[in-house]
Amino acid sequence: MPLSLPNPLPSLPPSFPIYWRDDVHYEHARIGRVFNHRRPDRYPIAVVEAKREEHIVEAVKLAKTLNCRVSVRSGGHSWAAWSVRDDAVLIDLGKFFELSYDSETNVAKVSPSTTGRMLNTLLGHHGRFFPGGHCPDVGIGGFALQGGMGWNCKNWGWACERVLGVDVVTADGELVHCDKSQNTDLYFAARGAGPGFPGIVTRFYLQTLPVYSCMRSAAYFYSKEDYRKAVSWIIKLAGDYDPDTEIVAVSSYPPGCDELRVMVLLVTFKNSEDDARKALQVAEDCQPPGKVDGWFMKPTSLRCEYDDQAAANPEGHRYCADNAYVSNDADVVSVMEQAFTTLPTRKSFALWYAMAPCSRRPLPDMALSMQSDHYLALYTIWEQKHDDAKNRAWVKDTMRGVEQHSVGAYLGDSDFQSRQTRFWGQEQGKRLMQVRKERDPQGRICGFLDEGDKSGVEGLPNEHHWLL
């Protein structure tokens, strides 16, 4: 039984931006900003479209009065729509907007619904850059909290390593600042807890990088039959490749092509044509024979890359994603073969994202602690509801063949309702669950959406489901 609306409704400040479940604007507020059109049948009691920090504090206090939970939405790009939770007060941060840059410290101050594209547009005017999500419209909020696999993550590290501090409304409705010297438990959690963060971040303090003035790419397309040849080649090459070059292998049906292709793509971030050529030449010189298409030294830019990513992840579609960090000692090419060669729809894609050498260095003291050299992700994309079961089954079946060769998974492309695995190192996982219990003993903040939304204060087991 859904929670009934309180009668009378609690008194709130005039013009407080709330839509109760019986409001005409409610349905739009509930799911209008959810990227995945496979929309959930979950119904918050109300949606607060916060415009100011005080609205967030007020919404948490309201949830306390009603004795219900709070859920949060920043950019709305969680594949599993984690922000939409039964009977919670959903705080949507889409209208709470702050974005500034301090040229003395090189630090950007950013509200959580700021997207990577918005942030980099501002920073570009100052000759700076932040390695946010590859898709332009992912919110910094969900992205940075779960670690943030941003541009050239394999070399420059996780986006959350550049989070210098966060402002947080706690589960008790108190506003606090967290960094390496104050509220250090929350600062630990803010870098890798993802949807299990026991508070609401209202502001991120981000260390920026100098912008790169010369971006170039090289691509090598192979037929499906040459999957093993192409992927073995790039896996061998990637670990100690040039440090400003991101490397990915993607299986997809390119626009206008009826056949599945395996593309190896290198994007280099440099400041001169010469440096870019030197970086890309290494792959060019040892590419395996038999490519069916490709390019070398193609001029590109963050804007072009964002456009390509947006086209690969079209709006208005239904999605199912999953992922695994394939173990470094696995036969990676064989483990990924089904994912790469049997895509269920023309719009779907599978990718291997090179993570070494950063995956092999010790990480700072933060919740994010799971990685391997090989990130495999499946993105299944379709249009019609009647294809849901078939496409979800493909993801499940494909992951069944992968998961026992993996060390764990990344929160960002996961759905805990479908699959439990490890998301943190053992110690970091235990510490994170402890921080959650101490900071939110009532389970006010919704946390991890597992099957039946039962995880509550306990959080996740951080264990592979076959070992539970």
Ligand SMILES: Cc1cc2nc3c(=O)[nH]c(=O)nc-3n(C[C@H](O)[C@H](O)[C@H](O)COP(=O)(O)OP(=O)(O)OC[C@H]3O[C@@H](n4cnc5c(N)ncnc54)[C@H](O)[C@@H]3O)c2cc1C
């Ligand atoms: C098209 C697409 C491309 C993507 N590309 C990348 C990529 O390149 N790299 C990568 O790492 N990930 C990527 N992702 C995954 C993405 O980063 C995650 O889905 C992330 O959760 C999205 O953040 P959001 O704020 O947009 O989502 P939301 O759905 O708004 O947030 C997800 C959850 O995070 C928590 N949360 C968000 N904001 C706050 C806050 N302010 N305070 C407390 N908790 C909060 C809440 O539990 C919330 O429900 C991509 C996703 C999509 C759909």
